Amino acid sequence: MPVVSPEQEQIGKDNFSGAVEAVNTGDVKRRDVLKAIAAGGVGTSAALFGYSALNKDRVKVAFIGTGDEGNILLSEHPEDYMEVVAIADLRPSNRERAFKGDGNEVRTGLIKKLGASVAGKIQTFDSHKDLLAKKDELGLEAVVIATPLMTHSPIAMDCMEAGLHVLTEKLMARTVTQCKNMINKAKEKNLLLAVGHQRHYSVLYNNANNLVQNGLLGEIKYIRAQWHRNNSFPFSDSWQKGTPATDKELSAEELKEFGFDDLNELINWRLFEKTGGGLMAELGSHQMDAASIFLGKVHPIAVSGFGGKNFYGIEGVGPKDKWDDKREIDDQIFVTFEFPGANYDPADADKKRDKCIVTYSSINTNKFEPYGELVYGTRGTMFMKTEKEAMLWKEDGRGSQGGGPDQRLWVISGSEAGGGPVMEAYETSSGPKVATGGTDWATNVSRGYREEMEHFCYAIRNHGPDHWPGGNPKPVKEGGLRCNGVVAMADAIMALTANLAMELQTRIEFKPEWFDPASDAAPELEHGVKA
Numbered sequence: 001m002p003v004v005s006p007e008q009e010q011i012g013k014d015n016f017s018g019a020v021e022a023v024n025t026g027d028v029k030r031r032d033v034l035k036a037i038a039a040g041g042v043g044t045s046a047a048l049f050g051y052s053a054l055n056k057d058r059v060k061v062a063f064i065g066t067g068d069e070g071n072i073l074l075s076e077h078p079e080d081y082m083e084v085v086a087i088a089d090l091r092p093s094n095r096e097r098a099f100k101g102d103g104n105e106v107r108t109g110l111i112k113k114l115g116a117s118v119a120g121k122i123q124t125f126d127s128h129k130d131l132l133a134k135k136d137e138l139g140l141e142a143v144v145i146a147t148p149l150m151t152h153s154p155i156a157m158d159c160m161e162a163g164l165h166v167l168t169e170k171l172m173a174r175t176v177t178q179c180k181n182m183i184n185k186a187k188e189k190n191l192l193l194a195v196g197h198q199r200h201y202s203v204l205y206n207n208a209n210n211l212v213q214n215g216l217l218g219e220i221k222y223i224r225a226q227w228h229r230n231n232s233f234p235f236s237d238s239w240q241k242g243t244p245a246t247d248k249e250l251s252a253e254e255l256k257e258f259g260f261d262d263l264n265e266l267i268n269w270r271l272f273e274k275t276g277g278g279l280m281a282e283l284g285s286h287q288m289d290a291a292s293i294f295l296g297k298v299h300p301i302a303v304s305g306f307g308g309k310n311f312y313g314i315e316g317v318g319p320k321d322k323w324d325d326k327r328e329i330d331d332q333i334f335v336t337f338e339f340p341g342a343n344y345d346p347a348d349a350d351k352k353r354d355k356c357i358v359t360y361s362s363i364n365t366n367k368f369e370p371y372g373e374l375v376y377g378t379r380g381t382m383f384m385k386t387e388k389e390a391m392l393w394k395e396d397g398r399g400s401q402g403g404g405p406d407q408r409l410w411v412i413s414g415s416e417a418g419g420g421p422v423m424e425a426y427e428t429s430s431g432p433k434v435a436t437g438g439t440d441w442a443t444n445v446s447r448g449y450r451e452e453m454e455h456f457c458y459a460i461r462n463h464g465p466d467h468w469p470g471g472n473p474k475p476v477k478e479g480g481l482r483c484n485g486v487v488a489m490a491d492a493i494m495a496l497t498a499n500l501a502m503e504l505q506t507r508i509e510f511k512p513e514w515f516d517p518a519s520d521a522a523p524e525l526e527h528g529v530k531a
């Protein structure tokens with residue numbers, strides 16, 4: 001996102017790795033740049049996230065929805081933790097893809113992953129309902145749901161009613177009321193409910209958050225997050241999908257039974273208000289999740305924004321192929337969230353002005369900057385790039401303290417108030433330094449999918465018998481799931497309320513009761529649109 005040279009980028013990565021190592025090992029006195037570690041590397045995750053191996057006692061799992069995302073999850077599913085006993089999908093093409101893959105290395109297919117003999121034992125169903133009818137025969141214990149947003153809640157509710165633990169993809173549900181119903185059903189049935197905001201299981205984000213929580217960036221007053229794409233080139237829009245011939249055999253009755261008016265709505269569900277939640281639900285929710293992790297998972301105070309369908313549907317703008325999809329969702333959104341600052345107090349005239357602002361944008365017409373989150377602190381700047389890389393630069397202080405994008409830094413015991421770790425410039429003379437090598441960022445970083453599935457299975461085996469101690473999910477600090485239903489509902493509230501604010505063109509204040517599963521209050525009930 002920031003426009004920096006390759007040298008400055010490398011310095012930023014080395015700074016991040018060194019700072020992570022210094023803070024993680026507590027060795028904040030070393031007076032040289034610490035050798036880069038695998039800052040987001042695989043292999044360290046289980047201990048970090050509070051789980052361990054299952055000793056061959058694998059959980060019997062079915063995957064519901066084996067489309068683009070379901071196939072990524074199937075390809076990454078942890079064989080030591082889960083035994084895939086079945087898959088279910090409405091679309092014949094996607095049932096086939098689950099076994100054969102699609103030529104993309106992130107969707108290898110079950111045959112390649114497990115071998116033809118093991119894959120051949122996995123049963124296939126035409127819908128989640130057909131699957132649930134056979135759950136006892138299958139010995140099914142849990143499901144992973146990767147279906148269109150509108151269907152998350154009805155499918156998860158059916159599965160929990162049948163006594164199965166649920167890991168559903170994000171956004172948790174289409175409405176906040178549905179989120180609450182899911183949480184209450186999980187509690188009633190004493191089941192685990194996890195949601196796939198994978199940044200909670202990214203070692204890279206965990207390390208970044210450690211730096212933030214150790215105060216290394218100083219006070220954070222602004223976070224800028226964005227996911228910009230350019231779909232103005234012919235056939236470049238990944239949200240506009242073709243219809244495979246085999247899927248045309250789905251009847252109108254079958255589609256209706258599962259909530260879809262026609263095949264186009266099933267295949268291109270992201271484009272419609274009923275079936276999807278637009279850019280905020282699909283992309284923004286992940287990044288607001290990340291921003292709120294850095295801010296300590298506090299709830300926001302208010303949101304306002306602009307959303308528009310400013311590109312699709314304007315005659316004479318862009319290529320002809322964008323005309324046919326009849327989309328309803330906005331193609332550009334710009335939202336501003338107000339979060340409480342460290343000393344925020346709504347009852348105090350001065351302290352109620354202590355806020356941290358998070359802006360989010362997503363557009364369809366320019367991808368100059370890579371997607372990510374840029375965290376602006378009073379002592380440093382951190383850039384999370386495409387979930388795979390992280391960079392850190394020191395702020396340039398007064399006088400000769402050094403800083404800025406050209407400067408390497410080291411982390412020392414604090415001399416500033418509070419005595420926590422702080423950054424110092426490595427050399428006071430500016431000018432880019434030659435890269436020293438380090439982390440294999442592109443290939444060695446897990447986005448967290450595997451880890452979220454591992455922890456889910458571990459929790460099924462080890463966290464019971466009471467999955468709701470004291471009426472709440474097991475706390476994260478005691479090893480509980482990191483993105484449980486209550487955590488994920490807050491992400492859904494942010495995304496869905498931002499949609500309401502854009503629709504109504506107004507500033508909406510978040511109410512504490514929206515975040516309380518025991519209360520019926522929900523933003524869509526009070527504001528009444530885009531529900």
Ligand SMILES: NC(=O)c1ccc[n+]([C@@H]2O[C@H](COP(=O)([O-])OP(=O)(O)OC[C@H]3O[C@@H](n4cnc5c(N)ncnc54)[C@H](O)[C@@H]3O)[C@@H](O)[C@H]2O)c1
Nearest residue numbers: 065067068069070088089090091094127128146147169170
């Ligand atoms: N965590 C991430 O980074 C990430 C990335 C992409 C997508 N997702 C999420 O994954 C979910 C799926 O997205 P996708 O891109 O794979 O969509 P997709 O359209 O490619 O696949 C969805 C599949 O669900 C199937 N389905 C619908 N209703 C069903 C039912 N009742 N029973 C069985 N199958 C059913 C459809 O036939 C389809 O094959 C969405 O919620 C999306 O937001 C998450």
